[in-house]
Amino acid sequence: MNKAHDNRKARQAAPKRGAVQHRVRLQDRGRSWLRHHIEVALKALGRLWSTPLASLMTLAVLAIALALPSFIFTALKNVDQLTLGLDTEPHLSLYLNTDLSDARIDNFSRELLLRDDLLSVELISRDKGLADFRAHTRFGDLLDFFETNPLPAVITLIPRQHEPQQLAALQQQLAALPEVDEARVDLEWVRRLAAFMALAERGAWVLGALLGLTVLLVVGNTVRMTIESRRDEIVVSKLVGATDAWVRRPFLYSGIWFGIFGAALAWLLAQLALALIAEPVQALAALYLNGYQVHGLGVMESLALLGAGVLLGLLGAWIAVGRHLRDIEPG
Amino acid sequence: MSAIRFSNVGKRYPNGHEALVGLDFALESGELAFLTGHSGAGKSTLLKLIMLMERPSRGEVWVGEQNLSRLSRAQIPLHRRHIGVVFQNHQLLFDRTVFDNVALPLQISGYDPVDAARRVRAALDKVGLLAREKLNPVTLSSGEQQRVGIARAIVHKPRLLLADEPTGNLDPELSEDIMHLFEQFNRIGTTVLIASHDLSLINRLRHRVLTLQGGRLVADSH
Structure with a gap:
């Protein structure tokens, strides 16, 4: 009787040494998920920093690709504002x-x-x-x-x-x-102006789309090279039980950082370009209108630029990771 | 309960090579066994099937109570977290310290960092490398590197420990040390399967030996 009882006790106690001890609690898992995100984001930033020249070159390309449409759209907005003050009524x-x-x-x-x-x-x-x-x-x-x-x-x-x-x-x-x-x-001239503005806007969208594609490709290619250089790490991680999401995460953060910094640099470039043309434009505007101010990128435009950068960076990284990560399997 | 069970397993690679043919065996929970045979006999393929690095062409592989053919691609990571693996080329990452190498499985499984650090040090202590935790593994000898690989394989206390030629590059004395390390883990209840062609060492250790030849199990001796 006693022996049977002891046996049962032993059986009950046994799992405590085995499985239970190694189980990761759900709460821990949630916290670890967040911690991992922060850690991975910082590490991705660190990697960007660890190869400053290569990163800067990539960022310069991204910045130019993002700055050009920003500049054109802002210029168009200024022309719009300018003609708003003119007597454009037919x-x-x-x-x-x-x-x-x-x-x-x-x-x-x-x-x-x-x-x-x-x-x-x-x-x-x-x-x-x-x-x-x-x-x-x-x-x-x-x-x-x-x-x-x-x-x-x-x-x-x-x-x-x-x-x-x-x-x-x-x-x-x-x-x-x-x-x-x-x-x-x-109304000939009103028509011409409207047609010109429509054309310029359409052109700006086409250019913006092409340059957006450039951003996508540049980020995609950069991330692809990063993936290649970290092949060993990916293989080992998968062998010890890393999920696809876990493996993907650092590369997605790389894409996001490229997007953020590319957009920030693009913002600077666009503002600089606008500042350079502000004076002659103001002089020109003074001939027709008093007190016209050249508008830079406003808060909304700046946020849109940042959003576009992040989105394109993330998307570019996602495409690269999706294409190359499945190829890297242990074995 | 069997820790590993192969039921009429065959593996044919796309190039037509028959790596395993009609394989039937079971490894009981808590057992230690060697898997031997010439290179190309199918040892690595067998281990890859357990790790789900490959899928069998025929038959079923069971690990514990899990039929591996029922696991989808998305379920593979969780399956691998229950297994520890030691490789011949140890697969260490030279861009981080010994500590971080051993901590990788715990990070992936989402352990609390404080808890993880404790477990990493315990694992390093067990393989006698606690003093080396801050070094880069590239500065270690090959025997030490292999022990780091073992620490990484056992840090999460897996129920099943696999080793693929763990002593392949080591001299006889170091090889025996490594094997004794595996015996220690086996003594605390871990099921261990070691692929090795070091017959003299295997024969001295007196454990169960599974012998593969041309993808077939030709001997199973205790």
């Missing part, structure tokens, strides 16, 4: 029939004032047109050949709607009025 000019009486013209312009779709109506009477013509051109003498004033009265309108289609519709509608000889939309 004008409509109505040339009235010359046989209308001054009273009728006056009446007609008042009628236009009542319309909802026009922001402003400005009448240039035939007499004022004549005076302006004499004042602003050297051909005033020509007018002496005419017995009566040959210039039509003109009404300048600013429509509420700016869309090209609506402008065209309005133009047609006004041209059909009996008082109107000709209606002209004065």
Whole structure:
């Protein structure tokens, strides 16, 4: 009886020496996971630091690739801001029939004032047109050949709607009025500017995408070389039970660091470039607008740059690790 | 309970080489056995199957109560954490100290650093290298390097210890020391399987010997 009891006790006690002793508690595992992340991140940083020249070269390439689109987007934003302050509203000019009486013209312009779709109506009477013509051109003498004033009265309108289609519709509608000889939309330059901005923006996106791909490839290649140089460590780690995630982690952190530092360097480059062009741009802007300030990268743009750097770095590392890590197996 | 059981295991490599043919044997828990045979007889392949570095073409391999064919790729790391392995070329990392080499399995398994340090020192003490913990293993003799490899294999107290030619590069005296170290671990309950072609040493030690020839088990003597 006693012996059986002892046996049972021994059996109960036995696992304590064996399996239980070696089990890693869940709580420990969570803490160790976090600790490992911090440790691996710092080690990856250390590795970057341990080969300063090679790291700096890689970072320089990343910085240029990230700085160029940042610079272009910021420049575009500045142009946008600049034109916002300019009078970019399209004008409509109505040339009235010359046989209308001054009273009728006056009446007609008042009628236009009542319309909802026009922001402003400005009448240039035939007499004022004549005076302006004499004042602003050297051909005033020509007018002496005419017995009566040959210039039509003109009404300048600013429509509420700016869309090209609506402008065209309005133009047609006004041209059909009996008082109107000709209606002209004065929006060529607005259209050109809009087209140019759209083109520049599209170009900036294409360039940005290509340079983003560059970042991806550069980080991917750098990480691939790091993987090759640490082949032994990967094999041994896998042999003693490292998971894929564990093996992958240091390389992903390398990618993230490359992204962070590349973005920081790119930020500096872009700000430097913007500072260099700020003065001439300001001088140019002063000719048209008072007090225009060149905008650098704002908080949101800077964060977007950093985010893009981190994301591209991580993605580049992920692709490289995914491609090469499975090839490295013990055996 | 068997610590290792091979049931009609065959391994054929993609190049057509039959590394193992119809292998049947079991190693009981707490046993120590030698695995011998000429090079190319299938010793390494057998160990690789236990480590899941290779999968068998036929048959089943059991480790403890686990049928290895049921383990997915994602489950392999956990399986390996229960096994300690010693390699002929010791597979030490020369970019870190002896201590860090031995600590690697514990880091991977997620041990608390204080606990891990204690276990690492205990393991180094057991192989007689506690004084060398801060050195780089490249500065050690090959016998010492092999003992660091052993410390790394037993630091997490595995139930099963495998060794592939652990004395391959060592002189006879050092080889015997290493083997005695394995006997010590076996005495505290670890199942040990040692692949070796050092027949004179094996015969002196008087343990079970499994002999492979051309991928077949040709002798199993106690």
